Amino acid sequence: MKAQLEPFFRPASIAVIGASENPVSLGHAVMSNMKKAGYQGRLVPINPKYREVMGLKCYKSVLDVPEQIELAVIQIPAKLVPAIVEECGKAGIKALLILSAGFKEAGEKGHALLEQVLTTAREYNIRILGPNCLGIMNPAIGMNATFASRGALPGRIAFISQSGALCASILDWATEQSVGFSYFVSIGSMTDVGFHDLIEYMSTDPQTSSILIYMESLTDARKFMSAARAYARTKPILILKSGSSEEGAKAALSHTGSLAGNDLVFDAAFKRAGMLRVEKMADLFYCAQALAMQPRPTGSRLAIVTNAGGPAVLTTDYLIRKGGKIASLSPDTMKDLNELLSANWSHNNPVDILGDGTAEQFGRSLRLCLDDPGVDAVLVIFVPQAITPPDTVAWAVVHESQHTDKPVFASWMGEADVTKAWEILEQGSVPAYRFPESAVDVFLLMNDYARNLEILYETPEEVPEAFTPDRQKVREVIDRALEEGRSQLDREAMTDILDAYEIPVTRVVHAASAKEAVSAADAMGYPVAMKIDSPDISHKTDVGGVVLDIHHPDIVGVTFDRIMASAKAALPDARLHGVTVEAMASKRYELMIGAKQDPVFGPVIVFGMGGVSVEVFKDLQMALPPLNMSLARHLVQGTKIFKLLAGYRNMPGVDLDAIYFLLIRFAYLVMDFPEIREMDLNPFAVDEHGGVVLDARMMISPVGATNRPYEHLVISPYPSQYCKIFTLKDGGEVKLRPIKPEDEPMEAKLFDYLSKETIYFRFFGYIPEVDHEFLSRFTQIDYDREMAIVAETEVNGQRSIIGVVRVVGDNWNDGAEFAIVVADAWQHQGLGSAMADYIIQIARERGFNRLYASFLRSNTAMDRLFRSKGFQVRTEDAHTNYGELQL
Numbered sequence: 001m002k003a004q005l006e007p008f009f010r011p012a013s014i015a016v017i018g019a020s021e022n023p024v025s026l027g028h029a030v031m032s033n034m035k036k037a038g039y040q041g042r043l044v045p046i047n048p049k050y051r052e053v054m055g056l057k058c059y060k061s062v063l064d065v066p067e068q069i070e071l072a073v074i075q076i077p078a079k080l081v082p083a084i085v086e087e088c089g090k091a092g093i094k095a096l097l098i099l100s101a102g103f104k105e106a107g108e109k110g111h112a113l114l115e116q117v118l119t120t121a122r123e124y125n126i127r128i129l130g131p132n133c134l135g136i137m138n139p140a141i142g143m144n145a146t147f148a149s150r151g152a153l154p155g156r157i158a159f160i161s162q163s164g165a166l167c168a169s170i171l172d173w174a175t176e177q178s179v180g181f182s183y184f185v186s187i188g189s190m191t192d193v194g195f196h197d198l199i200e201y202m203s204t205d206p207q208t209s210s211i212l213i214y215m216e217s218l219t220d221a222r223k224f225m226s227a228a229r230a231y232a233r234t235k236p237i238l239i240l241k242s243g244s245s246e247e248g249a250k251a252a253l254s255h256t257g258s259l260a261g262n263d264l265v266f267d268a269a270f271k272r273a274g275m276l277r278v279e280k281m282a283d284l285f286y287c288a289q290a291l292a293m294q295p296r297p298t299g300s301r302l303a304i305v306t307n308a309g310g311p312a313v314l315t316t317d318y319l320i321r322k323g324g325k326i327a328s329l330s331p332d333t334m335k336d337l338n339e340l341l342s343a344n345w346s347h348n349n350p351v352d353i354l355g356d357g358t359a360e361q362f363g364r365s366l367r368l369c370l371d372d373p374g375v376d377a378v379l380v381i382f383v384p385q386a387i388t389p390p391d392t393v394a395w396a397v398v399h400e401s402q403h404t405d406k407p408v409f410a411s412w413m414g415e416a417d418v419t420k421a422w423e424i425l426e427q428g429s430v431p432a433y434r435f436p437e438s439a440v441d442v443f444l445l446m447n448d449y450a451r452n453l454e455i456l457y458e459t460p461e462e463v464p465e466a467f468t469p470d471r472q473k474v475r476e477v478i479d480r481a482l483e484e485g486r487s488q489l490d491r492e493a494m495t496d497i498l499d500a501y502e503i504p505v506t507r508v509v510h511a512a513s514a515k516e517a518v519s520a521a522d523a524m525g526y527p528v529a530m531k532i533d534s535p536d537i538s539h540k541t542d543v544g545g546v547v548l549d550i551h552h553p554d555i556v557g558v559t560f561d562r563i564m565a566s567a568k569a570a571l572p573d574a575r576l577h578g579v580t581v582e583a584m585a586s587k588r589y590e591l592m593i594g595a596k597q598d599p600v601f602g603p604v605i606v607f608g609m610g611g612v613s614v615e616v617f618k619d620l621q622m623a624l625p626p627l628n629m630s631l632a633r634h635l636v637q638g639t640k641i642f643k644l645l646a647g648y649r650n651m652p653g654v655d656l657d658a659i660y661f662l663l664i665r666f667a668y669l670v671m672d673f674p675e676i677r678e679m680d681l682n683p684f685a686v687d688e689h690g691g692v693v694l695d696a697r698m699m700i701s702p703v704g705a706t707n708r709p710y711e712h713l714v715i716s717p718y719p720s721q722y723c724k725i726f727t728l729k730d731g732g733e734v735k736l737r738p739i740k741p742e743d744e745p746m747e748a749k750l751f752d753y754l755s756k757e758t759i760y761f762r763f764f765g766y767i768p769e770v771d772h773e774f775l776s777r778f779t780q781i782d783y784d785r786e787m788a789i790v791a792e793t794e795v796n797g798q799r800s801i802i803g804v805v806r807v808v809g810d811n812w813n814d815g816a817e818f819a820i821v822v823a824d825a826w827q828h829q830g831l832g833s834a835m836a837d838y839i840i841q842i843a844r845e846r847g848f849n850r851l852y853a854s855f856l857r858s859n860t861a862m863d864r865l866f867r868s869k870g871f872q873v874r875t876e877d878a879h880t881n882y883g884e885l886q887l
Contacts, residue, residue: 005201007095011071018076019045019053026075029147038142062091071095078102082116089124098130133188134164155180156209158202162216182208196223203231210236210288222714232274265598268622274456276449293429294407296450299376301327303369304350307357308383312350315436327375363396370404377407390421398428411436457776459744460630470500494696505693512578514560520581527584536574543570587685595670595679603670609641610683625667626717632660652688674712675700716783728829739788746801753823761859762821785809805835818853852884
């Protein structure tokens with residue numbers, strides 16, 4: 001619950017365990033920082049060596065303190081910490097900030113000490129932040145529980161860092177740049193409180209506008225992704241990630257394993273959660289500032305207004321190199337600029353109004369560019385001239401920026417001459433930069449962030465056809481292979497698996513001799529392809545084990561001998577079963593579809609250019625499962641080969657929807673079987689007539705028992721186990737099932753079936769507009785933290801939603817808010833009662849402890865429903881009641 005973290009960030013009292021008068025000790029630094037910051041609560045030093053520290057009474061132990069302590073800050077040797085945690089537990093302290101080092105990073109002894117600490121903490125229900133961290137600051141309440149050399153200014157940015165040393169340098173930089181913080185947290189070893197806890201807390205804090213994270217590693221990816229996806233819409237989450245490792249790729253057996261590096265998986269995960277990853281520390285703060293000041297761009301087309309051609313041309317070059325676009329101005333805009341500016345202006349974008357351009361010309365040029373539909377954002381570059389005052393131009397830019405929904409950026413180049421102009425721009429919510437390249441970086445990053453959010457909440461299309469995989473068949477194949485001690489599946493097993501998931505694959509014939517190979521080729525017709533058949537050889541081409549386009553029986557026999565000899569020479573110990581023979585597939589493009597188990601994020605889907613050159617071109621994109629049609633489309637569109645697949649220079653395009661649907665089926669295969677460690681479909685040959693897998697490989701390994709399905713995923717897939725049929729009192733059948741993003745059109749139609757009174761009761765008022773943003777909040781849900789069950793039936797020959805019941809978990813999944821609505825024509829049919837029973841059952845299964853809801857007192861039907869289900873109902877205020885059910 002949020003209350004568990006409140007003592008860390010807004011404690012009424014703090015005990016400093018290890019407080020000291022020794023000026024070179026951590027205990028002295030923390031006490032000094034707390035006093036300098038003007039902490040508003042009670043500060044209690046704890047140290048048996050002192051009676052008084054810095055003028056405050058010092059206690060020997062927290063057990064001696066007469067008042068309740070909310071937060072204990074511990075900075076004593078690691079070997080003493082377990083006993084102190086025990087004392088804190090007995091004293092009723094529920095939050096510990098452990099600054100001490102010597103735990104995880106100190107080998108076996110440190111791990112043993114940490115385990116003692118965690119065992120005691122669990123016994124007393126204590127939350128721990130750290131150990132081995134710099135501490136916490138909350139400037140708003142004068143809290144600086146750190147040993148940093150300086151404090152933080154108050155502001156609206158929450159900063160979380162795994163590096164204490166980096167925190168110190170950031171504080172120095174931020175003070176010089178006048179950057180303030182709502183919270184400044186060094187998270188240390190993250191033995192208990194993690195990134196997800198802090199995202200949950202800070203995202204609901206009204207004093208925080210954005211969350212900035214410096215990340216070195218991640219331990220609980222599922223909770224992290226759930227928290228980030230839940231709050232990315234409301235507050236920007238920006239991440240600077242370091243410490244990427246490629247060691248795992250070196251031992252990979254598949255192309256996917258060697259190409260899908262861990263750092264690229266982090267990229268895919270951040271995008272999927274709607275977060276923004278940056279590469280430079282300064283970009284964290286520049287982007288946070290710009291997102292707080294300006295609207296998000298809707299594209300990458302930039303217009304530049306300037307009085308200096310040189311910097312504008314350099315900026316244009318930089319923009320193009322970074323993947324942005326210089327906006328093409330419309331004829332109307334060009335006509336208006338011609339009338340406004342002198343005859344010698346640049347007559348193009350960048351709009352160079354020349355050195356003698358006035359503040360009015362700057363302002364009106366900016367307005368014309370902002371009004372152009374082909375422009376997504378405008379950068380104003382000003383170089384000081386003798387004629388035009390920098391301050392006056394800054395005021396003009398501020399004025400125009402306040403009357404647009406497009407972002408405006410400024411670069412006033414110089415120092416002393418433009419200092420006042422910088423202040424005017426910043427106070428007017430126009431981000432200003434010394435150099436225009438910084439503005440370009442921020443603009444493009446903001447566009448990336450906007451695109452990530454758009455993808456996160458995009459309504460996917462329905463899959464083109466029904467899909468029911470034969471999971472039992474695949475289970476038998478994998479179990480048999482594991483029982484036989486095989487880690488790599490042969491071609492026959494792969495064909496069975498792909499057939500079960502409706503993935504087209506070429507048929508092969510196994511040949512143990514040259515004679516068998518010739519017979520197989522004669523039977524299927526020429527040309528054929530021959531490949532080595534060995535459970536020990538993954539990359540067949542590397543050992544000379546693939547020969548294509550064979551047209552004659554004599555060549556088949558010779559090729560058999562050559563393939564066997566080449567494979568034997570390359571891998572003398574490999575088991576060689578002969579070759580496989582298959583008909584040549586003549587397709588224009590070769591793709592690769594792959595998967596791997598990432599140690600942090602679990603299964604990852606990889607798509608891109610395939611064939612033998614896959615590791616040369618490395619034209620690949622990654623995504624986390626589950627996929628839908630929209631996510632699959634974005635995965636494909638992110639590759640360079642997409643332009644060819646879509647149709648290029650009179651060459652017909654392929655059936656892209658078929659590829660998207662195949663990716664969905666492939667993702668389900670990987671999700672359904674956690675035994676799959678790595679998998680390649682390479683090449684997947686495709687043209688306008690369809691596609692087929694020409695070669696496939698899969699590496700498997702046993703997995704332990706799991707507590708629930710899909711535990712190996714970081715994003716919960718569609719919970720199909722909650723689908724069932726309910727019969728109405730009038731005999732009609734209704735399907736109860738979890739909601740999905742594709743339901744948005746039906747969810748919109750539901751409002752046509754609701755009376756004004758029903759809408760008023762459900763939403764405590766009338767809904768002004770039912771648009772995508774409104775509906776996506778109800779259809780795009782995280783099944784780990786909430787559940788919505790829809791009632792679906794057929795109305796006038798069309799599938800329709802006629803009711804929804806949902807529970808939305810609080811930040812720590814202790815309780816969940818309950819809501820229900822049933823369309824008027826289907827009320828009094830027992831549907832509402834059945835849906836309530838069903839969601840209560842699901843809530844119990846999900847581990848919620850209670851359900852609660854507020855409802856209008858005039859809503860007597862809801863009052864009756866709540867009381868009949870065992871809710872305790874009480875009056876909340878003059879207009880609402882409150883119901884709560886203990887589960």
